[in-house]
Amino acid sequence: MGTEVLRLLAEQGADLAQRVGAPLEVIGVSVRDRSKDRGPHVDPALLTEDAEDLVRRADLVVELMGGIEPARSLILEAMAHGASVVTANKALLAQSGAELYEAADAAGVDLHFEAAVAGAIPLVRPIRESLAGDRIRRVLGIVNGTTNYIMDAMTRTGADFADALARAQELGYAEADPTADVEGLDAAAKAAILASLAFHTRVGMGDVHAEGITRVSADDIAAASRMGRVVKLLSIVERLEDADGTERVSARVYPTMIPREHPLASVSEAYNAVFVEAEAAGSLMFYGQGAGGAPTASAVLGDLVSVARLKVHGGKGPRESRYASLPIAPIDELRNGFYVALTVVDEPGVLAGVAGTLSAHGISIATIHQEPIEGDDHDGAAEGGAAAEEQARPARARIGIVTHRALEAAMTDALAALGAAPSVIAVDSVLRVEGE
Template sequence: MKTLKVALLGCGNVGSQVARILTEDADALAERVGARLQLAGIAVRNPDTPREVELDPALFTTDADTLVSEADLVIELMGGVEPARSLMLSAIGHGASVITGNKALLAEDGPTLYEKADAAGVQLSFEAAVAGAIPILRPIRDSLAGDRITRVLGIVNGTTNYVLDQMDTTGAQFDDALADAKALGYAEADPTADIEGYDAAAKGAILASLAFHTRFPRSEVHCEGITSVTAEDIAAARDAGYVIKLLSICELQDDDDGGGVAVRVHPTLLPREHPLAAVHGAFNAVFVEAESAGELMFYGQGAGGTPTASAVLGDLVTAARRIVLGGPGRTESASSQLPVRGIGTAETSYYVGLDVADESGVLAKIAQVFADHGVSIETMRQTTHLDLVRPAERAADEDATPPASAELRIVTHRGAEDALARTVEAVKKLEPVNSVTSVLRVEGV
């Protein structure tokens, strides 16, 4: 039986599990591939670093360049842009197929890697870059290749889903829920990439590129994180029948200008009966809408060493079979090259929370501003409460009656993002409006 040499770059949580499976399941993998997959070496910065999986010390090397030059297949799990990009380009240049989970690199410079792989006729696979163990990229690229995808909505970051889920189900404050996520290993010591939405934005760019056959740069993704979501927002959403999720939304826009693609990441209100609303903990899910297939949902563990290793090994077996059986490599199809659109062109609904003076005529004034901007109100709810008297006012008049105010919660019908944003800015300027307490987008209605 033919032997294919496999080089592994990186041996962290995922890489160590990949190495373990390659070693323990060597016979089963050989039967599936039609060739033996020999783990030729593991390139790491420090071979002496303790690791959860016990591996043969002879496998470790710091000479990644030589390891790559002698491999038939290269698995890149180092993360970051460099030296990962240079090593992947070197592998492709030597005729090796590459499997990676490096979402940051693909979102930043994927087109360069795709073009080089196409020119070399080798496979470039990256199922592990989005949603961990969930098989979503291959179904989009292959299973739905004969369909027309119109929309992809995804919970693609386990950390933020865990935090928002804890806030919703237990009433926890943001900081407490994030601390729990760190303690459980769902969040990094520096969780910025997760809670600010950068991780979900990189994955959104990859999903959009595959779904709409258009190379979509990470820099064009509108990105908002969850740091501004409060326990009060969560409670208000629950009271109105919604749950808040951080969604990556990729949309195909058909219009008189020939259409385009927009990708946005932001906290989103979903009706509790929506399938994505039932995704709890650190799990991920991707909801796909296609013209012929209709609505599809892919659900599973979006992170973790063993689940993500499953996606890596799936790509490895596919790439190895291609080498054994022959045929060109596959990356992504960029045949459409649709224009990239900003969030201002998106169609969505707004949830707006307002603190206003509790006096006659306020509702009419606010409704008129919405009407003047061509935005239709679907629902409006009011809760009256008493503001706390400011210390200066209390000192001036101990008998003063606290001024009454009201909390308004408005949900609009779907409309253009630009019009909705202008409406909120106009409402802020109304004299009876004390403050805009929250602005969140609504999907799935």
């Protein structure tokens, strides 16, 4: 990404100078290894391993290191010496955003971070500025390209998770260590940023309920297809209003079944798409490349031009807005539709028992589907020990249930009761259902 930023600065320098009102001069590039070849657009004479000295000399600092430290300390040092900062570091913003905002205010500098969420898609600025006069109710979307590529590959090819992940790594969509992506942590950091902006409330990484895609199976994908749905990893942040008018904020990330007709269902490969639902503006959809060096560099340069203009012409950019300070709603208090897959003993009364357990926890069933598991046909004589063991095992069936909206806490209790039932061999999958 850093190389792409330097390439665009070199190729578009004259145009950028006109837009800013002054030329943008690169005075240094901090790297860990100066001997590494950085390509034709990076002058080796600009490379330095002394990042602290560099941030003290700059008017503007672009931080593309990632991680918490030393990025956090260097940004604070840059601000203390009067430099405005452009960053793409969602993990740092989600963990230490409050500290960085306060440091920027104290130093009278700007902090911009369009590239931290959804790559090239202009999303931060519309929420923070264009919709500043509106009231945002919900932001929902696909904000991680790696997981969307994996889910899309599983849907198109029938591959299981491990094979789809391996293919994503071969193509460079997934890192060698994909934990942050596939466990939902990257999307959760972005959800924290979006919730903070949309609801004028400080929302940190610890406030976001995050579930990844590692447990989504080929069976889940096939079941979704039979029901006219697809599975996507969604980030959802919304403003909730209780019966007494009290408002709270919810931020969560998890794999979700959505109808095939939903606009997010057709988002393929490593693309991102986000819906913003506002009271006056209605539903707005933002779509584009959510990752990659050149697309993300475009967002970085947009911030860089904005910050540089402020340096040249005076004034300050948007500050942190946290006046609402709404409480965070825990996941257990939310209501969702669910898809539940069970392996059960194939005998009369089992369906009624499952339905009764869900009903006892206040959960009603929208649809239910049962089919025998292949290989469980016990007709014919048993021969030998293995065959006798197979003959002794009861026939099994797989049940797929879609529920009406139910309290998360109630579903947790119901799943525990189902797991303990003698007729239930396994609770195979639990996915939320959205977009009905």
